[in-house]
Amino acid sequence: MSKRRHGASGVARSGARRPAGYGSAGSSLPDSPPLAAPLQDFPPVERWDSWTEYDPAAWPRRVAREYMLVPTVCFNCESACGLTAFVDKETFEIRKLEGNPYNPGSRGRNCAKGPATINQIHDPERILYPLRRKPGTPRGGGEWERVSWDHVLDTFAQRMHEAFAARRPNDVLYFVGRPGEDGFAERFLETWGADGHNSHTNVCSSGGRTGYGIWSGTDRPSPDYANAKFILLCSAHLESGHYFNPHAQRIVEGQQRGAKVAVMDPRLSNTAARADYWLPTWPGTEAAPLLAIASILLERDWFDREFVQRWVNWRTYLKHRAPSAEQTFANFVTELRREYAPYTPEFAEAESGVPAATIDQVAREIAAAGHAFSSHIWRAAAAGNLHGWQVTRAMHLLNVLTGCIGRPGGVQPNAWNKFIPEPWRKPPAIGVWNELNWPREYPLAHNEMSPLWPHLLHDGRGTQPVLFTRVLNPIWTYPDGYSWLRALRDEDKVGLHGALTPTWSETAWWADYVLPMGLAPERHDTHSYETHSGRWLGFRQPVARVAMERLGRSVEFTYEANPGEVWEEGEFWIEVSWRADPDGSLGIRQFYESPYRPGEKIKLEEYYRWMFENSVPGLPEKAAAEGLTPLEYMRRYGAVEIARDEYHQHEAEVEAPAGAVEVRGQERTVTKVAFDGTHMPLTGRPDTIAAEVDGAPRRGFNTPSRKLELYSETMEEWGWPEFATPVYARSHVHHSLIDHERGEYVLLPTFRLPTMIHSRSANAKYLTELAHTHPLLVCPQDAERIGLETGGLARVETEIGWFVIKALVTEGIRPGVVAASHHMGRWRLAQHTGGERWASALVDMSESADTVDFRRVQGVAPFESGDRSSMRVWWSDAGVHQNITFPVHPDPVSGMHCWHQKVRVRPALPGDRYADIHVDFAKARAVYHKWLSLTRPASGDLRRPIWLFRPLKPRFDAYALPQDERTQRARAAHAAGFASAFELHREVDWNPEEVWGPLAQAGSRAEPSARPGAALAGPGQR
């Protein structure tokens, strides 16, 4: 992360506007003698149209180059940090990227991945033209030919037209990896009327989101780290991988003001190493110490009674937990204490391994911080474990008890700090349901069941006639990539596959078309994230195009300004949708007409122009104050701040229309008498608009009660009564299931180095040079037991295969757990194409009926290219592709893939070679069916609760569950009750050679036990 120098703030010497809090703009290099120029943070904005710097490549000669500085937004993670591109005014080439001081989230700072965008732009391995699999060759055959964009657009538009005209909109699927934008994709899917959105979220963050969603209706918190006094992070993943820069810089600010930090993580991450407390929990036990802290806060009366009384659904809690008790807050507190009393620090120590005294001390720190207690959990424990989403609920219970929600230094729902502008002419909500995305077994899944998608195809539950994968590489990033490979190459399952991607990937190799898409400075998007207490909107833009247009050159499509024929996606979707409805008879074309030129096709610039003129509060006024149009303002600054320091929003009074509402229920919700089901809110009930608190209708939260739901009637009504409140439930990798004497360990694969991006680090040479190996971390006593030493080869056996990796013996991982980061192990099947040679190994892939083996033929090596750096590659390691050896483990509630693996670790066997991989497809299928048997499918009238978040939310009528034979079966199973998921795991004597034993038969279903939740482990058992 680049640092800013502290100095004078306010108005630059020239008097031009620049953001508060930044150092002196000083003078610019051309006006100053060399070496005597003062350091400066950023070129002043009034000189962005003409900025001169010496060309470092010409050194020692002083060759001045003139640049136009154009802001954009980084696309290498979801933080939406601002970047400023230095566009050479002579060649329109982007020469470097630095921070954008006008982006309120990143404030001019970036992590290493932001500036490394320059590598991705100039990568000699880059795909510059659309490619088609040569007719007559098989998928994955590696024979490609260049085609025109017109051919691509017509081919896909024709298939789409056929599907839409036949009223089969779900024949077309948009499967997204990295979204990097807000709202554009959902809009074009709505114009098609297709439930065609599938995404990577269930291999990423659904566990975290589900826990927060059940509590508050919004899927993550926005922590106010800079003002916090105590910060608790469950793992460091959020702050050292995703969201790295905006959150990390505010944690550091908080620390500089005296905040203490605790990190709960089995691995000593960079963040844990700089924390005041490192709590190395056994993976999956994190809820135990969190609930022990909650118990301490309750027992010692260290909680905010007023907040809990006003904003928690305690009446509902009491109704269920003590139905005969009088409905008083005092009785509620008594019951709550009773529920959490068994979670003692000693119990938590026995489960997690964290000393009871440390848990007590952290509880004291949290209590002392009070309203200035901030915390977060994103992937990590929530993404690693069966019931991981309950870790999130346990953590948020601490926020609720301290009353830090909506307060300075605390946390607030992310929706308060994110802004998505409305587009021109909003299409109606979709009216169909896609069971390949939302299978009925997972009615509470936070997002689409994407890890199961290939298995559902293998089950024969559907086919996919038209598939767009977009910045998605599931063969490599997902678990069980071989099941993906087999599905994607099967033309009976997947009809026409276009891979929209800025780079080669293992998945693109198996597509029919590879369609090169723009990087951060080559495309338009709007993007916003919760980075602090404020709202802002970032504007990604194609910087060379903007520079050309500013200098008077006319550009019709962005690809004319981009390298080769790299399209920007927005234009692609407009074009393909326009062509799919050539005469407008399908009703699609109307949504692609210009708001300014009736009947004519919209230009992307007009799409954003209309949005900025009509949907962004305060922007027209800010622009006018500078003599700019709203679009010109966004092109100039790349972002706009909409609000800051917005706390206490739940308290806001809502104007309820007289007569149209009534106050209902236990929690006194202000509810519309009737609601319109054609436009459902993304989250929250369509009819419930406020909570009556202190006699006034207040905004509250997006839950059915508009309160924070300590007791979730949704969980109870949808078959999970044992999880109605935050409880500790044992994970599928609990220590009772691990036998070290048999060589068993827990593999932690859910972290990555902060310089890496999943698939796209590979085309950033600086990032690859920084990090190009990922050893298996093993603690010294485990290494001795296994017989491993640093550099030695280990064979790691999973349920469906194994991989061979180098060991690193370190104290930085807790005993019993081994870990390997997930950003390495890229491979390609051809020497000169199909993969980034900076980071991928050439492999040989050999298959039998059910198995596949990969063996490295050659590691990374210098290669000839237009970039002279490529002959200077000095590293050879490409890492090991571990994810492909993991089966799918979908949590039966959240749908989150539970990444942690029970593995057997032993020294490599004779004949094993580094990076060898073996996978058994039949075993992968068996494990999938085993986890499917843990579900409690929808069995009532609806497919899922209507108030829960769902991307691309359908109309109310689409929620109707078909009353077919499968629904009848689900009803019978619900009536009989279910065994707990943990107990079903314990029944199985895990053995890599006999995967899942008797439950391995396809489609098997466990016998339900007498009563729901009967086998819930730990003191949460009721």
Ligand code: SF4
């Ligand atoms: S934190 Fe994310 S958005 Fe920000 S610079 Fe790094 S990769 Fe880019």
